[in-house]
Amino acid sequence: MPNKENDGLVDHPSRKKKISFFSAILVVMGSSIGAGIFFRSEQVLKNSQNSLILAIFCWVIAAFSVIAMGLALVEISSVRNDNLSLLGWTKTFNKRKIFKASKNFMLYLYLPLNLFYMPLYFIMSLQDGLGALMNKEAATFGTNVDWLLWTLISIGVSLYFMIVSGLNSKIGNIQNKIFTYIKFIPLVIVSVVGIALVGLNAGGSINIGFEKPTININGNLINDSLEKGASFSLFFPGIGMFLSISAIFFTYDGFYVAAGIQSEMKEPKKTPMVILFGLVITTIIYLIVAVSMSINGGSFSNMRTYMESEWKDIGRILFGLVNIMIAIGVIGIINSYSIWMPRYAENLIKEGEVPFSIKFKDKLNEDRPIVGVVFYVIWTIPLVIIFTLIGALAYINNYKDVYGSGMGKLYTFADLIATWMSMFTFLFIVTAIFGGIINRKTNKIQTNKSSYFLFTAWICVIVIGLSSLITILMPFIDLVMIALLNKNEIKAVGRDYEEIVIGRIMLVxxxxxxxFLTFxxxxxxxxxxxxxxxxxxKYEEWQKENFQI
Incomplete structure (x- = not known):
């Protein structure tokens, strides 16, 4: 998987170990910190029944499991001296079916769908930013097909990066450095602004206990019940906690690339401390940002009211500029994936892991991966269109009705897909770690054994396993709960019964x-x-004879 600081593509077994302890910590932080924190804080708070204490607890538990995973991966990654990350680990420690499933997940889902939801997060931040600068709630086209117009723009953005950054990694890396520097600025500003607003008594209030279950209807939080269409999870803080943890994984997505950093360090033995310090610092930053947003409406978007109330036009302009910087940070993530995607596809073609690989294996070019770019353009664009149609026309809306027709539904659907992609990624990594636990008994694979492996491995297996299981089960439970829906109750709070039913069906x-695309x-x-x-x-024998395995 791509490192957000570099393309993470080329193996350098002969490179001199030159990364210092503190530089390595920065690499860990750079691969972990992204724009996801701005799109998950409100969701975590909602799943925690608007309790700041429970929300912070969820962040701490999620961070603890992520740190445990990072430390466990030090032993797992010691087997291979490459940058295959997830695929290399499942291939080494799991059976063929798990490896193939992880390969299909990465090839057909994770990478292309990043170009579905990441451009949408870019557009949402852009709408908020431009809207504030124009003294509007959000920038829209004002048509009945806003979702289609923004989709065309998002596809254009994806095509630019897939073609330009995909074919020319030098341009991609230059862009990456610019985007990386910019993405840290909003983290600082939002933290300072959030705390300042509360200090000036201009911010929101802090809720320590639990509130009655609520649901977001066109930007209004309304006390809800199962009859009114609330999710089953809202009524049980324990379930909400595990759903929050799954959502939080999205904010750390990419950190596991740093697990292989030991091969580049001057002192490889310090790798565990590097991962520990890097992720602890990242978690502290996330907690500060999350608390700053949680006590001011739950998200940075909701902070606009408080900023304008206290600082008038200056607050509005600052809100707009920060959102534009958040949008640029999201663009940086799209750029990183676009550099890596075509090369990833070509690496799999070299090993005969892509259909019709035999026809393309002699046409591959490491410097200009044209085959990989064409593969992902042909596969990604139709997939993005399909998921866009599902989201804009057949899903629910948990956002304010200010983004234009269909956009609230698309953003809600993007949240779902982003959470699932991160959750499945972490779940596959957990299967590799579980394979490492079994390997401790069999000793079939030689690893650099660590004294903390079993403890940290079991922590992430249990926490991430439970979170993933509950996140997968909830759509089916909510589908069954359709039997409890009351049309009159739903209509009374301004919701659409058919939309709820269709949304839950489409979720499943x-x-x-x-x-299907994975297995x-x-x-x-x-x-x-x-x-x-x-x-x-016999096929695997033919594969070894004809490909680079």
């Missing part, structure tokens, strides 16, 4: 689409392989 349908495709491929080659073993 989308989950099945994800499962179903491999099942079909194996059937074709057995029919053509006689057995999987």
């Amino acid at each position: 349908v989308t989950l099945f689409i994800n499962a 179903g495709i491999q099942f079909i491929e194996d059937k074709i392989i057995v029919k053509k080659y006689g057995s999987i073993a």
Whole structure:
């Protein structure tokens, strides 16, 4: 997976170890800190029944499990001296089916869908920023098809980075450095502004206990019940905590790349301390930012009212500029993935892991991965269009009705997909770590054993496993809860009964689409392989003879 500080693509086994202790900490922080904190704080607070204490507890537990995962991965990553990250670990410590599933997940879902929800987060921040500068709630086109116009812009943004950064990593890396420097500025400003507003008694209030379950209807929080269409999870803080933890994983997405940093360090033995310090500092920064937003409406978007009330036009302009910088930070993430995606595809083609690899293996170019770019353009654009149609036309709206037609639904759907992608990524890493736990008993694979591995490994397996399980089960529980919906109660609070039902159905349908692209495709491929080659073993022999394995 791409490191947000560099393209994370090329193996350098002969490179001299030159990264110092403090430089390595910065690498860990750079690969962890992104724009996700600005899009998850409110969701975590909502899942915590608007209790600041429970929300902070969720952040701490999630951070603790992430740190445990990072430390456990030091032993897992010691087996391989490459940058394959997730794929390398599942290939080494898990059976073929898990490795193939993780490969399909990365190839067909994780990477292309990053170019679905990341451009939407860019657009949402841009709408907030430009809207504030124009003294409007949000910048819109004012049409009945705003979602379509913004989708065309998001596709244009993705195509630019896929083609320009994908084909020319030098340009991509220059852009990456600029975006990286900018993304840290909003973190500082939001923290200072949030605390200042409370200090001036201009901010929101701090809720220590639990509030009655609420649901966001066109920007208004309304006390809710199952009859009115609330999610089952809102009534049980324990369930909400695990859902919050799954959402928080998105804010750390990418940190695991740093687990392999030991091969680049002057003192590899200090790798655990580097990961520990880097993630602890990241967590402290996240907690400060999350608390600053939570006590001022839950998100930076909600802080605008307080900023304008206290500082008038200066507050409005500052709000607009910060949002534009957040948008630029999101663009940096799109740029990073665009550098890595085509090269990732070509690496898999070299190993015969992509359909029709035999036809393209001699046409690959490491410096200009044209084959990889074409592959992802052909696959990503239709997938983005399909998910956009599902989100804009058949999902629910948890955002204010100020972003234009269909955009609130799209942003809600983007939150869901982003959470799932991060959750499944962490779940696959957990399977590799669990394989490492089993390997401690069998000793089939030689690793650099650490005294803390089993403790940290079991922590992340339990916490991340439970969070993932509950996050996957909740859509099915809410689907069953449709039987409790009351049309009159729903209508009384201004909601649409059909929208709730369709939204919950599409949530489960989308989950099945994800499962099919992760596991179903491999099942079909194996059937074709057995029919053509006689057995999987014979195919793998042919694969070794014809590809770089």
